[in-house]
Amino acid sequence: MLHPLLAARWSPTTFDASYELAASEIEALLEAARWAPSAGNSQPWAFIVGQRGDATHARLVRHLARSSGAWAPGASLLIANLAHRYVEDTDWEYSEFSLYDLGQAVAHLTVQAQALGLHVRQFRAFDRAGLAAEFAVPQHWEVTTMAAVGRAAATSAAPSAPERSSCARRADKASRQRRSIDDILWPVA
Numbered sequence: 001m002l003h004p005l006l007a008a009r010w011s012p013t014t015f016d017a018s019y020e021l022a023a024s025e026i027e028a029l030l031e032a033a034r035w036a037p038s039a040g041n042s043q044p045w046a047f048i049v050g051q052r053g054d055a056t057h058a059r060l061v062r063h064l065a066r067s068s069g070a071w072a073p074g075a076s077l078l079i080a081n082l083a084h085r086y087v088e089d090t091d092w093e094y095s096e097f098s099l100y101d102l103g104q105a106v107a108h109l110t111v112q113a114q115a116l117g118l119h120v121r122q123f124r125a126f127d128r129a130g131l132a133a134e135f136a137v138p139q140h141w142e143v144t145t146m147a148a149v150g151r152a153a154a155t156s157a158a159p160s161a162p163e164r165s166s167c168a169r170r171a172d173k174a175s176r177q178r179r180s181i182d183d184i185l186w187p188v189a
């Protein structure tokens with residue numbers, strides 16, 4: 001059976017704009033990312049973390065797209081997810097897997113958030129080049145995605161857990177359809 005933490009996880013677009021994360025919650029989120037597996041234990045990730053109200057948050061918000069700008073600033077935390085990319089003639093042996101590794105680290109963070117009663121929505125709707133310039137991110141680091149973390153607003157309807165059939169909102173239900181297990185198994189000839 002799917003673990004309840006995984007079954008209950010979902011990505012809201014309406015966050016409680018008054019909820020402030022405790023320092024211990026932020027630390028637990030980053031610890032979860034930190035302990036993710038990575039190729040050769042290379043840990044090729046870095047995070048730009050802005051807490052609603054601080055200067056980093058304001059600088060991150062500047063680069064949101066019109067779509068994410070409508071909901072992401074209400075989250076308690078905005079995180080830009082960076083991967084250390086392969087650079088020719090360096091000893092960075094494992095960074096060919098850095099995007100894979102970063103995804104796992106963010107997945108761990110997401111499950112940790114769920115365990116803390118928090119929610120995460122990862123997103124790509126922002127100006128990656130603008131954000132990289134804003135924080136003087138060097139070429140061998142890639143700004144990949146962002147994550148908004150906080151408490152889902154009380155008004156946002158949680159979609160059904162995967163094993164349930166009814167759903168509060170048609171749109172949420174549609175966006176949470178999954179391919180079947182049969183469909184994700186490669187047809188071995």
Ligand SMILES: Cc1cc2nc3c(=O)[nH]c(=O)nc-3n(C[C@H](O)[C@H](O)[C@H](O)COP(=O)(O)O)c2cc1C
Nearest residue numbers: 009010011012013068121122123124125145175176
């Ligand atoms: C790499 C990535 C990029 C995403 N980009 C966006 C985005 O730009 N805007 C958005 O609203 N959601 C975005 N999402 C959220 C997905 O749409 C969402 O995770 C998906 O619909 C499944 O819903 P669930 O997380 O509730 O299971 C993104 C998720 C990932 C992992």
